[in-house]
Amino acid sequence: MRRIDPSAGRQAVQDWCADPQVPRPTLATAVRYTLEELGLQAPGRSVEVRVPPFGAVQVIEGTMHRRGTPPNVVELSAATWLALVVGDLAWADAEESGDLRASGGRADLSAYLPLLPRRPVRS
16 A cells, blocks of 8 residues: 555655755655655565665565564665666666665665656666
8 A cells, every 4th residue: 555645756756856955855755655666666575675764665576574684675865766766876876886785685676776767768
């Protein structure tokens, strides 16, 4: 079940694309909406994606994690997460710059990003 209305979520992402200095509630909505979208695109519980302080989601099929710190964790800032989501930043570039921390063999989300490309993705 969705917590964020899809139209409000898409609008928050569009607002962030127009101006990354959006008010905190708009940023929170954009992050939470896109985390929900990732959960729909990559259902499962083997990787935990954290965007503090706004939210976290468990995704990708595989060994289910139940307690403590999961073996596969991705943690990043809201700005880095949204830049990955819309395709303004590549996964490898974010890793190389240290803008995200990923641990575990399944913690590479590059196959799922960009999630909501700002522009058409060219192959």
